[in-house]
Amino acid sequence: MKTVVIISAGGMGRRMGGKIPKQYLSLAGMPILVHTLRGFQNSPFVDEIFLVVPEADIGVVQRDMVVRYDFSKVSLVIAGGNERQDSVNNALRRLRDEHEIILVHDGVRPFVTGALIEQAVAGAKAFGAVAVGMPVRDTVKALDPAGWVVKTVQREGLWLTQTPQAFRREVILSANEKAEADGFYGTDDASLVERMGIPVRIIPGDADNIKVTTPQDLALGEMIFRRRGE
Numbered sequence: 409m410k411t412v413v414i415i416s417a418g419g420m421g422r423r424m425g426g427k428i429p430k431q432y433l434s435l436a437g438m439p440i441l442v443h444t445l446r447g448f449q450n451s452p453f454v455d456e457i458f459l460v461v462p463e464a465d466i467g468v469v470q471r472d473m474v475v476r477y478d479f480s481k482v483s484l485v486i487a488g489g490n491e492r493q494d495s496v497n498n499a500l501r502r503l504r505d506e507h508e509i510i511l512v513h514d515g516v517r518p519f520v521t522g523a524l525i526e527q528a529v530a531g532a533k534a535f536g537a538v539a540v541g542m543p544v545r546d547t548v549k550a551l552d553p554a555g556w557v558v559k560t561v562q563r564e565g566l567w568l569t570q571t572p573q574a575f576r577r578e579v580i581l582s583a584n585e586k587a588e589a590d591g592f593y594g595t596d597d598a599s600l601v602e603r604m605g606i607p608v609r610i611i612p613g614d615a616d617n618i619k620v621t622t623p624q625d626l627a628l629g630e631m632i633f634r635r636r637g638e
Contacts, residue, residue, distance in 0.1 A: 409508035410455035411529055413448050413572065414499040417441050417515025418460050418488020429462070430620060431515045436633040440620055442473055443518035449479050451525045454511070456483045458499040461515075463487035493593050493600075497584055503577065509533060510580050512597045513572040516620045519632060524614055525572065531611050532574035539598040540613035541567040570613040573597050579606060 417431040431441040448454045459482050461469050466485050474482045484502055488495035496512055509532045513520065524540060531538035544566040550558045573596065583600040594600045598608045616632050618625055
């Protein structure tokens with residue numbers, strides 16, 4: 409049985425500004441997506457990678473990233489959909505019977521570690537569905553539509569979720585099929601599982617495991633690389 413990771417890199421990166429989608433922007437001298445792919449390529453706990461990109465970019469990504477950097481675990485480069493959930497669904501439809509554990513990861517989270525991948529895979533095998541995350545440390549305020557504070561939310565038990573999120577095959581397939589049938593779009597893959605009444609286990613993530621979506625994130629990413637000496 410195999411473990412496959414679906415890397416969702418189909419976005420256009422509007423919050424980043426400019427004409428280049430964020431997954432292709434340079435970070436420490438290479439595209440962000442290359443760093444992300446390298447983390448899973450180097451993991452002994454991942455057998456295959458399904459890479460989802462904008463349809464017009466498939467040929468370029470295959471040539472300039474998959475072939476150039478010898479990402480041998482990338483078995484599919486496929487087109488994304490209108491929304492991230494649609495992109496993940498496109499990849500889920502390509503699963504084979506031998507795929508047992510399914511990871512889903514953001515293409516613009518380039519700092520995923522081997523240890524985190526290992527823990528996510530182990531968690532999915534043990535619990536069926538896991539998400540990685542970090543506990544909320546700042547004070548959280550709930551606001552009304554006009555911007556006035558309604559209340560201060562108790563932060564105990566609140567976590568900020570990251571990726572990878574990992575699932576047993578039957579769990580993620582049934583959750584996505586139900587969401588598609590209902591026309592429901594969640595904020596992450598775990599939310600689709602939650603609405604099925606299936607428990608999702610949170611495991612500790614990594615503060616460096618940032619999602620690069622703004623110019624400030626890109627600058628922070630450069631700092632992380634320098635600190636790590638990579």
